[in-house]
Amino acid sequence: MVRPRFPLLAAGILVTAVVATVGCTAPPPSVLPQPPGRGIVNGEVVAPSVGCESGSGLTPGRSRITLHWQGQTRTATLDVPAGGTGPRPLLVSLHPFALGPDAWEAYSGLAAAALDRGYVVVTPLGSDPGPRWAVPGGLRTGIDDVGLINRLIDDLEDTGCIDRNRITAAGFSAGAAMAQALSCTTPWRFRAVAGSGGTNLTDLCPASPPTSVMILHGTADPIAPLTGSEVPFAPPLGLEVTDVVATDAARAGCGPTPAVSDVAPTVRVSVFSVCGTHRVEYWSLLGSGHTWAGEPSLLDLFAGPTNTDISANSVVLDFFDSFASRTP
Numbered sequence: 001m002v003r004p005r006f007p008l009l010a011a012g013i014l015v016t017a018v019v020a021t022v023g024c025t026a027p028p029p030s031v032l033p034q035p036p037g038r039g040i041v042n043g044e045v046v047a048p049s050v051g052c053e054s055g056s057g058l059t060p061g062r063s064r065i066t067l068h069w070q071g072q073t074r075t076a077t078l079d080v081p082a083g084g085t086g087p088r089p090l091l092v093s094l095h096p097f098a099l100g101p102d103a104w105e106a107y108s109g110l111a112a113a114a115l116d117r118g119y120v121v122v123t124p125l126g127s128d129p130g131p132r133w134a135v136p137g138g139l140r141t142g143i144d145d146v147g148l149i150n151r152l153i154d155d156l157e158d159t160g161c162i163d164r165n166r167i168t169a170a171g172f173s174a175g176a177a178m179a180q181a182l183s184c185t186t187p188w189r190f191r192a193v194a195g196s197g198g199t200n201l202t203d204l205c206p207a208s209p210p211t212s213v214m215i216l217h218g219t220a221d222p223i224a225p226l227t228g229s230e231v232p233f234a235p236p237l238g239l240e241v242t243d244v245v246a247t248d249a250a251r252a253g254c255g256p257t258p259a260v261s262d263v264a265p266t267v268r269v270s271v272f273s274v275c276g277t278h279r280v281e282y283w284s285l286l287g288s289g290h291t292w293a294g295e296p297s298l299l300d301l302f303a304g305p306t307n308t309d310i311s312a313n314s315v316v317l318d319f320f321d322s323f324a325s326r327t328p
Contacts, residue, residue: 029136029137029181029184029185029202029203029205029208030185031184031187031188031205031209032146032147032185032186034186034188034189037050038154038188038189040164040165040189040191041188046164047164048086048087048161048162049087049156049157049158049161049162049163050158051159051160051161052087057160057161058078058156058159058160058161059080060080060082060083061079061082062078062079063077063078064076064077064078065077065078065155067152067155069144069147069151070143070144070147070148072127074127075124075125076101076122076123076124076125077101077102077111077122077123077125078120078123079111079112079114079120079121079122080120080160081116081118081119081120086161087161087162087163087164088118088119088160088161088162088163089118089120089163089166089167089168089320090119090121090122090153090163090166090168091111091114091119091120091121091122091168091320092121092122092123092124092149092152092167092168092169093105093108093110093111093121093122093123093169093171093175094123094124094133094169094170094171094174094175094176094178094179095123095126095131095171095172095174095175096171096172096174096175096198097130097131097132097133097174098131098132099131100125100131101124101125104123104172105123107292107297107299108172108312108313109294109313110170110312110313110316111123113313113314113317114313114317117317117321120156120162122152124148124152126145126174127141127143127145127148129141130174132174133145133174133177133178133181134146135177135178135180135181135201135203136181136184136185136202136203137202137203138177138201138202145178146178146182146185146186149169149178149182150186150189153167153189165191165323166191166320167189167190168190168194168320168323169183169190169193170194170195170320171194171195171196171198172195172196172197172198172292172312173196173197173198173223173224173290174198174201175195175198176196176197176199176201177195177198177199177200177201177202178202179193179194179195179199180193180198180199180202180248181202181203183208183211183213183248184203185208187208187209187210187211188209190211191211191320192212192213192214192279192319192320193211193212193213193214194213194214194215194216194316195214195215196215196216196217196292196293196312197217197218197221197223197224197290197291197292198224199213199215199217199241199244200217200224200228200238200241201224203239204243204247205247205251206247206250206251208251209251210252210253210275210276210278211248211278212278212280212319212323213248213252214280214282214283214316214319215241215244215248215280215282215283216283216312216315216316217241217282217284217285218285218287218289218291218304218307219284219285219286219287219288220287220288220289220305221289221290221304222289222290222303222304223289223303224238224290225238226240226241226242227240228240241282245270245280245282249272249275249280252275252276252278252280253274253275253276253278254272254274254275254278254280255272255273255274258270258271258272258273258282259273263310264309264310265286266285266286266287266288266307266309267283267284267286267310268283268284269282269283269284270282270284279319279322281319283310283315285310287305287307288305288306288307289304289305291303291304291305291306292306292312293306293307293308293309293310293311293312293315294306294307294308294310294311294312294313295308
């Protein structure tokens, strides 16, 4: 049975053609300083968060987080799995332009899939105008959404029992741009990130330290084309997806030539090797549009067909699960 999808998604994402633009001549994103006691230290296994000292501190089920950030009240949805003990992996789920956390989850089902695997999932609400994500190379609004997401993670680490070796981020469209931006600006925090249909909507960061990255992109995407765009008010100003993949692979220390295989009739996967503890994968969705792979929806009428040979939820979470941490 096809899961009901949020009908305004098509209109909301198509608006990204006007607002989610990238300034291709902008300087590369800067890596933010790593605060003491936060993130992964030199790629080594680190202890669970301080919230483990007093129990999980997180109530199972869905709740709403409210915090004050840069003079504004910002919110996020928090999903905590029931049962189990010990440190839990954390997923930051990043919505596309013009959708809030509830609509994004109704469309993707990403949080529910991650909960089934024991993840704590936080789905923050983006900033205005939109909601959207302020990423390097995007609209200059003075809003620090990268800082907001890191503040949310800090708070969850302090109140909950989080496995700091397995903090990940995944998003679609503008959310994919933010996932890529997080890998560039805070590589010390994220074990891995994944983005579909939008990792080319932020600046390249060739000088940033490595992060494991999975990129999914439809070859017939009319909203964020594979080849990028430099035409204002056409599809978003963006980079070539292959340039994003190559840059992520190079900064991870990978060899330049990936192993390529067809895992399904419409899915071609390029896996870069010789990357040490990191991995970079590019999933080319042949003939697919600007959609989250899994089940068709009304979005197909506006943004091209959904790939049904894979589930984006499954392959992204499998990628994240492959980085299960050792005991520090």
